[in-house]
Amino acid sequence: MWQNNYKAYGAPRLRLALADLNLHHGINRIRRLMRSAGIYSVMSRRFNKPTTTVDYSQRPNLIKHLPAANAWSMDITYLKLNNGQWVYLASVLELRTYQILSHQISTTMDTRLVLITLQRALSTHQKPSYLHTDMGSQFTSFGFENLLNHHKIDHSYSKLGHPYDNARIESFHSLLKREMIYQFRFPSIAHLILDVAKYIHWFNNERISIANRKMKVA
Structure with missing residues (x-):
């Protein structure tokens, strides 16, 4: 067990x-x-990631006002292969159910990565009213904003200096690393893609959530 x-x-x-x-x-x-x-x-470990520089501007932060049944959250995290190569995982989380709706792994952290990930979620789930992200350049790009506008989805951003606004999906990425990534070695991106897909299926369908059990009892 x-x-x-x-x-x-x-x-x-x-x-x-x-x-x-x-x-x-x-x-x-x-x-x-x-x-x-x-x-x-399994115990958590420190996970040092590359740093990026992003230009910040005034963007709406709606996260505290988002109805959970109507909102998704999206983020990118860094993973490393055996040879030291960094690859990038983008994920879409439904805030109400705390389930991953779609994910994508790529060797490049660009707008195409987040577009494909969001399009996959939209192709299999009813669109949300709101999507919350940080202010990374991929999420503030013209292509990403255009996709949201096309589907009439309002975009909410984490404020500068308030990274915990996107805490739920960051928590998922942290669990992924502590519960699976740190235990295994990945000789190729193909191995990583397969193992991440297996973990997400387990996370969505089998993983015991103490919080959910408490809610059901209440």
Whole structure:
């Protein structure tokens, strides 16, 4: 159970997983058994990424006013292959369900990457009223703004100095790295693409969310 879930489950989520199998144990007992078996949730690591320079301008920040049922969030993160090459993952997150609607990996971090990712999400899901991003040059480009205007989607931006405005999708990218990326090696971009797709399927459909369980109980 622990091994088959990217070694990501600590005692709280293992307790929920066991309860689904009608095996009910206290949290302290599960922690003791984990220690004796040498089982632990994967630990986070520092992940240094290249830096980029972006020109900022006045853009609307609507994130605190977005109705979750009507909003998506989008971001790009950096991943590294065995040979040290940086590649780039763009993802679209639905804020209400906290599910990844589409993703794309590329060797270049350009407007085309975000256009393809957003178009994939729009082709399989009902369009949102709002899309929130940071103010990276890919998201402020004419091509990206034109696509949003074509679909009549309002664009919300994280304010300069307020990176946590886009925290939910940044949290997903952090989980991806801690729960999967740091555990494996990727000899080629093809291997990375396959493993990221498998992880996202698991994240959307199988990963136990303690927060969601609490909401259902409430």
